[in-house]
Amino acid sequence: MKNLFLLLLCSIGFYSLAQKIELKVVTDSSQIFKGEVAGIPVTMQLHYRGIVDCSQYQHFVDGWYFYDKYQKKISLTGIYDYGNLYLYNFGNKQKQSSKILGEKITSPQWIEKADSIAKTLNPKESFIFKNDRSNKEVQGKFILGNKAQSASLFTKNNMIYRFNNYLILPNNKKINTxxxxxxxxxxxxxxxxxxxxxxxxxxxxxxxxxxxxxxxxxxxxxxxxxxxxxxxxxxxxxxxxxxxxxxxxxxxxxxxxxxxxxxxxxxxxxxxxxxxxxxxxxxxxxxxxxxxxx
Known part of the structure; x- marks a missing residue:
């Protein structure tokens, strides 16, 4: 019985050492966020569309959002700026106005004026999220016409483009560097x-x-x-x-x-x-x- 117990311990120890560690590299170019507009659940997906000028942290985004109850996708386009998000829906002129917005924003100086530039194109809807890592959620506002309502994304990090390095560990554990x-x-x-x-x-x-x-x-x-x-x-x-x-x-x-x-x-x-x-x-x-x- 004692020998059997020792054999079992050795087998467990060998299995533990034999468990393989892996590192998997996955680069994200889009993210899906859950959030709320005036307390109503929404889902948003944003895609990376290339840097504006020099910084990876300042890039164009395209995507959509919908109210979870209806799941009808509403197009969005805009800018990710060091954690700040400026997103717009231009209605029937979405494609045309998105192109104009991209052509006008060509440097960090113009990124600072992104919202002013977008307003000249008469967006039907806008999301403005400001970077504040001290909060558990990304807070901002949703603007429909002249009316602004609270909006939030249920994440502390709304960066779209991410270099993920996943370590696959024993005991079914996985962490991302x-x-x-x-x-x-x-x-x-x-x-x-x-x-x-x-x-x-x-x-x-x-x-x-x-x-x-x-x-x-x-x-x-x-x-x-x-x-x-x-x-x-x-x-x-x-x-x-x-x-x-x-x-x-x-x-x-x-x-x-x-x-x-x-x-x-x-x-x-x-x-x-x-x-x-x-x-x-x-x-x-x-x-x-x-x-x-x-």
Whole structure:
């Protein structure tokens, strides 16, 4: 009986270690939102239609909304501006007016005047949502003619274009790095380990330095490095640590990579910058760990 119990424990332990971790990359170019207009349930779908000028966070959108009770789609077009949404329905002139609106809005300066420009085209209906991440919902207003009513979307994040990196974990768990690390994506799964301290996942990341191509480091693909994600023994997320090997934003360049006796262990010599002293990173892919030292 004792031997059978030990065999069972070993089998469970082996199964736990054998469970596969996966990373799936999914780029969203549209979102469906649930919300309300004057307390009446509505559903809205918006599609990304390309950036206005330089910033990924300022782009055109098209889509529709309907009142859940009737489910008759009403066309929308407009602008996503760093969390602010300006959406319009022009009735029978939707296609024509949408084109004119897009032709007039060509820079951040014109985005600031988006609502004024849209009003010259006589929209039948408008949604204006303002970015305020302190709220649990995105709040705004719905305008029909000269009458304004309250409107809300049941989300804290109304960004349309998203770089999702889904980690598929044991125990039927799934997390999205977009939600708790950053919105840039660009992660690759390197390795994962379970030991007495819990579970770890090692990711390599490489992404653009700035979504605003006209801003600092906007033309650079220079954010590169490794990150370690820490979990409890039953795969509840605890925290993560980032280790840069190249960065336009932090002036990290000309990193020297040294191979060690173990091909799974890499050593990075990071040179001194204007903001930080020189340091060394040892990336152990066998152990899903990164050690930083002077």
């Amino acid at each position: 977009y939600d708790f690390i950053d919105s840039y994506g660009g992660n690759e799964l390197v390795s994962y380990v379970s030991d007495q301290s819990g579970n770890r996942i090692l990711l390599y990341f490489e992404h653009t330095s700035n979504f605003n191509a006209c801003g600092m480091c906007g033309a650079s693909e220079g954010e590169k490095g490794y990150r370690v994600l820490y979990f409890t023994s039953d795969w509840n997320y605890k925290k993560h640590e980032d280790f840069l090997t190249e960065s336009c934003i932090n002036n990290i360049y000309d990193t020297v990579v040294t191979k060690t006796k173990d091909s799974k262990v890499l050593k990075f010599a990071i040179k001194k910058t204007t903001t930080s002293p020189a340091y060394t990173l040892v990336v152990d892919r066998n152990n899903a760990s990164v050690t930083k030292s002077k």
